[in-house]
Amino acid sequence: MKALMWRRPAGRLIVVAAIAACSPLDQDKVAARVNGEKILAEEVDLALQYKGVAKHDPTARQRLVEKLVIEELLAQQFLRGTPGSALVEKSAVSAARREILARSYIETLVGRVPRPTAEQMSAYYRDNPNMFARRRIFTLRQLDVSAAPSRHAELRRRVGGAESLDALADWLRRENIRFVRTDLERGSDELEGNLVAQLDGLKKAEVGVLDTSSGLRVIQLVRTRPAPIDEKTASPSIEQRLWREMRVAAVEAEVSRLSGMAAISIPEGAPRGAMQALVPDPDPPLARRITGVAPPSVKAPGG
Incomplete structure (x- = not known):
């Protein structure tokens, strides 16, 4: 009988997974047993392949088998102690x-x-x-605003009449509207095509508004400069x-x-x-x- 065993300091989990009573053929197919449940070598091979690790790497293989044993222990405990666990499984x-x-x-x-x-x-x-x-570098200031859809029209009007992005940020704070401010510099190759087209329509220091999945994004074009790549x-x-x-x-x-x-x-x-x-x-x-x-x-x- 062969056993795979590792221990941790006193007071911590001690795990023993035994590969027992197996024929030579079974030894090739079973990586470990946990309370009689098999962890197949094929499972280990597949997991290693998914991680991009050679399946014949003994250190990586042992580490993964230990991980799978712990997962199996926890899964078994879940099945024993959780109502409706069979359906979940x-x-x-x-x-x-x-x-x-x-x-x-x-x-x-x-x-x-x-x-x-x-x-x-x-x-x-x-x-x-x-x-x-014709690549360019855009320097931008932006506010990602988490506003309810009912306030989008009002926010767009505020953007049109705001003296500056700072003034708009002050108004958002007074209205208790959440936002995140970001200063960034991006090449046109890093931005979506529709955003580059919209930025092309802005003058220096001008502000524009974009729809996002979580609200609105207010963008101010600080400056732009050419940065072509051959x-x-x-x-x-x-x-x-x-x-x-x-x-x-x-x-x-x-x-x-x-x-x-x-x-x-x-x-x-x-x-x-x-x-x-x-x-x-x-x-x-x-x-x-x-x-x-x-x-x-x-x-x-x-x-």
Whole structure:
């Protein structure tokens, strides 16, 4: 019998996970047992792969097995002492299975997307002059205002009549409207295209208002200066940016293809047609977890 054991100072948790009474074949398949429940070697391999660690790294493997043993102990205690835990367990297993398998498929899918060619990178440089050839640095002052929608119109009027951003901030304090003030400097390649277009419409020291998910953003343009980037200098960032966009596009295309062949219905509403294409939910999509890039805005099915 082999045992995996580690101890902590007196008064702390002492955990002993035994791999016992296993045949040689079982030894290859079972990483540990906790009160008779198996932790499979396949689980360890999958977790290591997801973390980007070689599965034959003994130190990383042992550390992960110890972590899984503690998790299993806590899970067993939850199941023993929590009413309705069986339903929670079933739902958790179902959700974890769906997410893990979907993520694994996306990783396989994006792994097949080739890096952009030199021609594609040159075209990207030419098609996005504000990011490169006509790149600028914007110095901004902004207030992120958490105001109720009923006060948005009033706030917009105040912005139009305010002597300065400081005067507007004073008014917000008097009205007990929460806001966060930020001074920042960003290149046009770091800003969303629609924001760059709006900033282009502002004069120096002029103030504009943008809608955000949590309220309104008041922006004052302090100054702007040119900071172009030539194609050779931009090539490494273009390659990474374009490759991410290509991988997101590949995921969206595959989801659309699969949903076009599937019969999909939403319990809260009317059944959707089998040909209605779906795209990943942007908050947060699996595509973003894998590639680091958010897909374009999403329309509701059938919308």
